[in-house]
Amino acid sequence: MTDEINNPAFPAGRSVVSVSSDVVDGVVVLSVHDVVDAATAPQFDTAIADALGRAPAGLIIDLSEVTFLASAGMTVLMKARERAADVGFAVVANTPATSRPLTVLGLDSELSVCADLGEALNRLR
Numbered sequence: 426m427t428d429e430i431n432n433p434a435f436p437a438g439r440s441v442v443s444v445s446s447d448v449v450d451g452v453v454v455l456s457v458h459d460v461v462d463a464a465t466a467p468q469f470d471t472a473i474a475d476a477l478g479r480a481p482a483g484l485i486i487d488l489s490e491v492t493f494l495a496s497a498g499m500t501v502l503m504k505a506r507e508r509a510a511d512v513g514f515a516v517v518a519n520t521p522a523t524s525r526p527l528t529v530l531g532l533d534s535e536l537s538v539c540a541d542l543g544e545a546l547n548r549l550r
Contacts, residue, residue, distance in 0.1 A: 440464040444472040451482035452513065452549055454542065458490040461498030469498060473505045483513030483549040487542060488523040499526065502536055513549035515539050 442465035443458045453476040461469055476484055486502065488494065506514050515537040518524040527533045539545040 442468055444469060446472070446476060448481070449546060450550075452485055452546065453477075453479060453481040453483070454485045454487055456487045456490065460493045460495075461488075461491055461501070462493060462495035463497040466495075466497040466501050470501045470504070473501065473508070477505075477508055477512075481512060483515070484509045485515050485517065485542065485545045485549070487517040487545075489517055489519055489541075491520070491523050494518075494523045494526055499530065499532060503532065506536055515545040515548050517542055517545050 440460045440462050442461055445456045445458075447454045447456070455472055455476055457469065457472075459465075473484070473486070484505070486505065491498075502516060516527075516539065518527050518533070518538045519540050524533070524538065527536065527538055532538075537545075537548060539548060
């Protein structure tokens, strides 16, 4: 088993995530791009905490542009669902990189996974 952190085959900084925020009808929509893994999960978690700190009517996490979703990212999603218990919560996961791991692990029903942003917004109305 290789140590990815100290292995030259996995150079530092190889994982990048960006998160943008928008508000639609009082619901914060976080659009996540690129890779959500152990290296980027803290940044992802911070973006979620910041969004929930604005006391939104709901939170939607849009993973449509995520190219890789690791277990660390799924852990952040589950914790986000718990922290958003008092507001509406949904996840948009419509690519194999996101919908497949969530479905295989049975998290799709736990996280209110939707096929697109419109479906997620309708679910929170």
